[in-house]
Amino acid sequence: MKPDRKITAGAxxxxxxTPLxxxxxxPRRNDFTLPTIGLGYIATCAELAGFAVDVLDAEALGLGLSxxxxxxxxxxxxxxGLNLLAPTYVHSVGLLRLLDPGISVMLGGHQAKAMPRAILEDVRIPRIDALVLGEAETRVPRLLADVEARRELPGVYWRQAGSAIMPAVRTKDPLLLAPDVDAMPLLDRRFLQQDPYIDDGVLESAMVASRGCPFDCSFCGAAISSNPDVTVRMRRPDGLMTEIRQLRSLYGVxxxxxxxxxxxxxxxxxxxxxxxxxxxxLDMSWDATGRINVLATARDDLLALISESGCREVALGxxxxxxxxxxxxxxxITVAQVAQAVIRxxxxxxxxxxxxxxxxxxxTRGEHQATLDLIRRLWDLTEGLPGRFRCSVFEYRPYPGTPDWQRLIVAGYSPHAMLKYADSLDDESFSPDRDEFNFSTGLQFGEVPVTTIRQNLAAIMREQRQR
Structure with missing residues (x-):
């Protein structure tokens, strides 16, 4: 929903x-958050199926629950429909309690997939007519056409007469859980509040070139062990080029x-x-996320190709x-590979x-210091090179549905405590442009106290801004 559009009545x-x-x-401290591409794709597909759909990005608009x-x-x-995420779950629940009881409720997002039963049994939520797990573009139109389709759709649960209904539906149609990314329509950016957007004087737009992940990083909700139903799918180059040409011609991206x-x-x-x-x-530049093990060992001609094709910045985990x-x-990956990839x-x-x-x-305390030392070492190693290195540092937060989550429960951590997020980092030490990341459970998961972690995080990011 762009600023000059009103919400579609009777959609x-x-x-x-949901806002952070x-x-x-x-008041909201920053003026930008990444566009809600997932909701945009669902809206695009539902509209093409003949339904009246709209998207309200309450975070981008800085709206309160009332x-x-x-x-x-x-x-x-x-x-x-709401996308449930761990840091915003409490606000989603609060919002649902304020809605007209006659409005049907559809829920999705990472939290829905990670903890479906807990959500269905959360008595604070007045009604749940469809809890959709995973990628929803092919199932949402079916639910809009007939709510009873939920009985035949895989990965769709609901609450009825106070009870959680969680049927084990098997399907012969893999597209219901993993849509064909090359058959998907181009994202209709009317549904995105802040895309395209201006970044340092350049008009930029966000795109998705793939879905699924073959890696198993223990802290990540996309870890393959937590998503056995999701296949890795890469979009064909011709489809990507069609979308890029559209962004250039329609918006001047x-x-x-x-x-x-x-x-x-x-x-x-x-x-x-x-x-x-x-x-x-096209005379356009691009940014992307890269894999360190791939870029550290890639042939020189591939790195040259990355540069020649317009790459401006690569983000590395x-x-x-x-x-x-x-x-x-x-x-x-190894620390040696990190340095090699960054320098190359x-x-x-x-x-x-x-x-x-x-x-x-x-x-450990030593490993904590080693991370801070590595950041400063990478600054030094890239000093004077044509490309620059910058860091973005976060406090660890556990997420349900990740490999870490079960390890932490076994280690004695309380799921309730790990879900008790607080936006407690709103002080002058933390830049407003990081507002969407300034959340903490307040729990200590290693040797270093949380107060020390926050002090070092604020200091290293302040040092980064001053460079």
Whole structure:
């Protein structure tokens, strides 16, 4: 929903991105969050199936729960759909309690897949007509056409007469759980509040080039062991080019940000896609996430191709400066590979953004310091190179449905305590542009106290901003 559009009255489905905080109580500190591409795809597919659909990105608009509820109730949709995430779950529950009881409720998102029974049995939620697990583009239109279709659809649960209904439906149609990414319609960006968006004077748009992940990082909700129903699917280069041309012609987009994890993971597909970028001669730059083990060992001509095709910046999940911890979280990389990948990219004039996590489970004081030392070492190693290195550091947060979650429960941590997120980092030490990441459970998972983790996190990010 763009600023100049009103919510569609009487829609079949109104999808809502719950805000990170209840902005009835405190104003939003930053003015941008990543676009809700998942909700946008569901809305696009449902509209093409003949239904009236809208999306309300309450986080992008900085809306409080009472304002959101008022907008929904005034619009009077048949269905309202919410994406449930661990840090925003409490706000989603609060919002659902404010809605007109005659509106049917559809829930999805990572939390829905990770803890379906707990959600269905959460008595604070007045009604749940469909809890949709996983990718929902092919199932939502079926539910909008007939709610009783939920009895025949895989991965759809609901509550009836106060009881959780969780049928084990088997299907011969794999597209119900893993849609064909090449057959999907192009995302209708009317449904995205902040896309395209201006980033440092450049008009940028977010895209997805793949779905699913073959890796098993223990802290990640996309880990393959937690998603056995999800197959890895890469979009064909011609489909990507069609979308990029559309973004250029309709909106004048100058840069693409690939927000999925696999764009720079498969060397064969990388070559095909990047050559297509060069052949198209679009005069556009792009950012993406890369795999360290792939980029550390890639042939020089592939790195040259990445640069020639317009790559501006590659984001790398480095996480820690400890080889032991890298093995513990199953990253399948080494600290030596990290340095090698960063230097090789920066020498090509490609910027690198490294993601780090402080306070990982079992992290020792020495390993905590090794992570901070690695960040400063990478700054030094890339000093004077055509590409620059920057860091983005986070406090560890456990998520249900991840490999870590079960390990932590076995170690004695309470699921209730691990779900008790607090937006307690709203002080001058934490930049407003990181507001969507400033959440904490307040729990200590390694040797380093949470207060020390936060002090070091704030200090290293302040040092980064000053560079």
């Amino acid at each position: 079949d489905l109104l999808l809502v991105n 905080k209840n902005y009835d109580l405190s 304002k959101i509820a008022g907008l929904i109730n005034d619009a009077g949709p048949r269905w309202v 100058q840069r693409i940000r690939f927000v999925d994890d696999l764009f720079l993971a498969n060397t064969r597909l990388m070559r095909t896609t990047l050559n297509a970028f060069i052949d198209e001669a 480095i996480e820690t400066g400890s080889d032991r911890l890298l093995s513990h979280v199953d990253k399948k 990219l920066c020498r090509r004039g490609i910027h690198v953004k490294g993601y780090f996590i402080l306070g990982l489970p079992t992290e």
